[in-house]
Amino acid sequence: MKFSEGRQSHLAHEIVRVFQREGLAEIERDKHVLREIKRVFESEHERGDHIDDVVRQKISSLSRHVPPGSPEWDILYKRYYDEEDRSRRR
Numbered sequence: 001m002k003f004s005e006g007r008q009s010h011l012a013h014e015i016v017r018v019f020q021r022e023g024l025a026e027i028e029r030d031k032h033v034l035r036e037i038k039r040v041f042e043s044e045h046e047r048g049d050h051i052d053d054v055v056r057q058k059i060s061s062l063s064r065h066v067p068p069g070s071p072e073w074d075i076l077y078k079r080y081y082d083e084e085d086r087s088r089r090r
Helices: 005-021 030-060 071-089
Strands: none
């Protein structure tokens, strides 16, 4: 899911507030931390898009036609997405 710039900013500020309130991190320069959090959001979005492309290609390359939106397609998509996600996190 792609977050808007405003949503990214809001979530990044919330994360920094929680870190500070809970004593999880000492943050000297908020701007650097906020920028890094937003970079991670973007990176995860790009990773998810890439996995989506790979999964759709896998489904379309099956020997039988599986129509998009069908229950079988949804099951295959979830299974392949989870497999691809796990393999990339190792």
